[in-house]
Amino acid sequence: MISGTVTIATEICKGCELCIVSCPQDSLGLSPSINHKGFRFAQLVQDNCTGCTNCALVCPDSAITVYRETKSSKRASNPLVASQAA
Amino acid sequence: MSMTISDNMETVYQKPATLTETPMHYCPGCGHGVVHRVLMEVIEEMGIAEQTIGVAPVGCSVFAYHYMNVDMQAAPHGRASAVATGVRRVLPEKYVYSYQGDGDLAAIGTGETIHTVNRGENILMVFVNNGIYGMTGGQMAPTSLCGMVTSTSPYGRDEHVMGHPLKITEMIAQLPGAYYVARHAVHTPTAVRKLKKAFKTSFEMQKQKKGTCFIEVVSNCPSGWKMTPVEANDWMEKNMFPYYPLGDIKVPATMK
Numbered sequence: 001m002i003s004g005t006v007t008i009a010t011e012i013c014k015g016c017e018l019c020i021v022s023c024p025q026d027s028l029g030l031s032p033s034i035n036h037k038g039f040r041f042a043q044l045v046q047d048n049c050t051g052c053t054n055c056a057l058v059c060p061d062s063a064i065t066v067y068r069e070t071k072s073s074k075r076a077s078n079p080l081v082a083s084q085a086a
Numbered sequence: 087m088s089m090t091i092s093d094n095m096e097t098v099y100q101k102p103a104t105l106t107e108t109p110m111h112y113c114p115g116c117g118h119g120v121v122h123r124v125l126m127e128v129i130e131e132m133g134i135a136e137q138t139i140g141v142a143p144v145g146c147s148v149f150a151y152h153y154m155n156v157d158m159q160a161a162p163h164g165r166a167s168a169v170a171t172g173v174r175r176v177l178p179e180k181y182v183y184s185y186q187g188d189g190d191l192a193a194i195g196t197g198e199t200i201h202t203v204n205r206g207e208n209i210l211m212v213f214v215n216n217g218i219y220g221m222t223g224g225q226m227a228p229t230s231l232c233g234m235v236t237s238t239s240p241y242g243r244d245e246h247v248m249g250h251p252l253k254i255t256e257m258i259a260q261l262p263g264a265y266y267v268a269r270h271a272v273h274t275p276t277a278v279r280k281l282k283k284a285f286k287t288s289f290e291m292q293k294q295k296k297g298t299c300f301i302e303v304v305s306n307c308p309s310g311w312k313m314t315p316v317e318a319n320d321w322m323e324k325n326m327f328p329y330y331p332l333g334d335i336k337v338p339a340t341m342k
Contacts, residue, residue: 004095004098005090005091012109014113015114016114016315017115017314018115018315018316018319022274039114053275054275056099057279058120058273058275059119060110060112060114060115060116060118060119061112062123065099065100065101066098066099066100067096067097067098068095068096069092069094069095070095070096
């Protein structure tokens with residue numbers, strides 16, 4: 001399975017939980033602590049993110065950035081990555 | 087939980103540059119933020135940020151010009167489509183959109199809305215319908231559902247006294263000036279993708295000077311409905327969608 005990850009702008013997040021219910025992998029959960037606005041914020045609670053972008057699509061505050069592993073075929077054709085490997 | 091971004095990872099989704107860094111003032115879970123982002127994503131992807139002028143309404147989204155990094159103009163309550171008409175007439179080569187809520191577009195601005203569409207002004211009208219006046223404290227809007235409890239209908243909306251919920255999107259689809267009319271939502275990733283496609287289509291139609299494109303977005307109001315955001319989206323699916331069904335309402339023959 002292709003792996004991915006997310007970064008969440010914790011000071012922007014308002015803890016609406018819409019990303020948590022949209023995540024097919026149950027990777028996200030609410031933090032035990034609060035941000036400066038007083039909201040518990042979303043965070044990764046499992047390391048099984050696939051980078052599907054569902055959470056970012058439904059986030060009303062655009063707090064989520066999604067990263068995904070590039071496919072190996074795509075990596076080979078990318079001269080930057082190929083030179084690193086060599 | 088570690089959030090390491092390894093070297094072989096690429097960014098697949100990030101906030102568009104056409105949204106400013108200003109944190110949004112909307113309540114947690116409000117659909118406005120998603121509609122703002124999707125609209126700005128389309129503008130960024132089409133590379134038309136420098137040629138686009140938006141018109142902000144009065145209502146929850148009154149500060150849309152703080153968040154959208156394109157040229158914006160504020161309009162008096164309900165008059166966003168009239169202001170957009172003026173912008174369109176003066177600057178015919180620009181992309182023009184108006185962004186309004188249901189208290190703005192379907193209540194005080196009904197006259198302007200209908201006549202703008204009837205004239206077939208070459209603009210995109212974005213209509214965010216959450217069935218309530220969110221900004222002023224959850225009063226009944228023309229689009230509130232029958233039986234819906236609001237601060238001005240504490241026993242529920244009685245259609246015999248307060249009239250029926252206004253399906254303004256279906257109304258204006260009857261007008262010859264309306265070119266593309268559709269209703270979408272932002273409660274699921276699929277719905278967000280469909281909305282993005284509709285916005286893109288609308289701007290492409292606008293480039294071809296086809297007439298008014300009107301996109302309604304059925305949205306939530308967790309604060310006004312007195313629910314959590316997740317409950318509000320469930321309530322919206324069960325109650326709003328049967329009355330305001332999603333999908334294309336008027337589609338040009340070229341798209342069929």
